[in-house]
Amino acid sequence: MVAQVIDGKAFAAKVRAQVADQVGKLKEENGITPGLAVVLVGEDPASQVYVRSKGKQTVEVGMNSYEHKLDAETTEEDLLALIAKLNNDPDVHGILVQLPLPKHLNEDLVINSIDPAKDVDGFHISNVGLLGTGQKSMVPCTPLGCLMMLRDYHGSLSGMDAVVIGRSNIVGKPMAQLLLGDSCTVTIAHSRTKDLPDVVRRADIVVAAVGRPEMVPGDWIKEGATVIDVGINRIERDGKNKLVGDVDYASAAERAGAITPVPGGVGPMTIACLLANTLTACCRANGLTEPEGLTA
Numbered sequence: 001m002v003a004q005v006i007d008g009k010a011f012a013a014k015v016r017a018q019v020a021d022q023v024g025k026l027k028e029e030n031g032i033t034p035g036l037a038v039v040l041v042g043e044d045p046a047s048q049v050y051v052r053s054k055g056k057q058t059v060e061v062g063m064n065s066y067e068h069k070l071d072a073e074t075t076e077e078d079l080l081a082l083i084a085k086l087n088n089d090p091d092v093h094g095i096l097v098q099l100p101l102p103k104h105l106n107e108d109l110v111i112n113s114i115d116p117a118k119d120v121d122g123f124h125i126s127n128v129g130l131l132g133t134g135q136k137s138m139v140p141c142t143p144l145g146c147l148m149m150l151r152d153y154h155g156s157l158s159g160m161d162a163v164v165i166g167r168s169n170i171v172g173k174p175m176a177q178l179l180l181g182d183s184c185t186v187t188i189a190h191s192r193t194k195d196l197p198d199v200v201r202r203a204d205i206v207v208a209a210v211g212r213p214e215m216v217p218g219d220w221i222k223e224g225a226t227v228i229d230v231g232i233n234r235i236e237r238d239g240k241n242k243l244v245g246d247v248d249y250a251s252a253a254e255r256a257g258a259i260t261p262v263p264g265g266v267g268p269m270t271i272a273c274l275l276a277n278t279l280t281a282c283c284r285a286n287g288l289t290e291p292e293g294l295t296a
């Protein structure tokens, strides 16, 4: 079997177009422009790239982008004061604090100071609790993007065996909750899982979110399974820098029914879902109907 490639780049473009269309309608019919505030503390090079990309795409879909760049020595008090200001700003519908924060800042405290209704990353404990109890919440962007691609490919996921490799708060755990919400039988595997190959071989859906280059070889994949590779790993091969996922793409593509590539799979969906979440937050804040297909 040669796997169908799930093209995350094309899918993300579709999501962005849908968001842009809805933003146009919001402006025209309601005079409202959704706004996303991104807060960056310090000068981490990867974070700077992400923030620039988020700002650019926010503007491209017609939303307002507010960037707050604070120096690495910013105090917790000043950061919390900025978040309080953004929480009270009616033009700001989404707030994202770029992680990781410098060591002297308490990440949990900072994230939990964001108004849950504006928490477009879905990391606030209220949103985590709402997702865990199957209630309407803001859903973390990367798992939301994975879910959208799975639903698009399969239609219903009901009754499927899914394995999520990785139990982080930002990917693994919310991914498992979302799959459970779509009636999969879910296994969460992690660094202490016994006989991981055997666990993966039973799965109709494999979501790999570990951060170890090509750790899942093709012979772990059940024939015809759907593989969603969240991992982004920079390696050097043949003297060149390369991005690879957590799955060995070449051998997995020979057994899977469908697979996301790295790059061009889950990555582009993450920012598209951030924009979708900002639109959703804006609609909820204004008591308007949420756009279909952009939330869990």
Ligand code: NAD
Pocket: 142, 165, 166, 167, 168, 169, 170, 171, 172, 189, 190, 191, 192, 193, 196, 209, 210, 211, 212, 230, 231, 232, 233, 266, 267, 268, 270
């Ligand atoms: P993390 O380091 O917080 O979590 C990694 C998880 O992998 C842990 O729960 C750990 O138990 C598990 N793990 C470690 N070694 C393992 C092993 N040998 N076998 C099984 N499980 C093992 O990482 P994260 O933030 O969840 O990110 C995971 C990967 O996804 C990284 O490569 C990251 O860059 C990528 N990522 C991509 C996007 C995107 O937009 N595509 C977004 C977030 C994260």
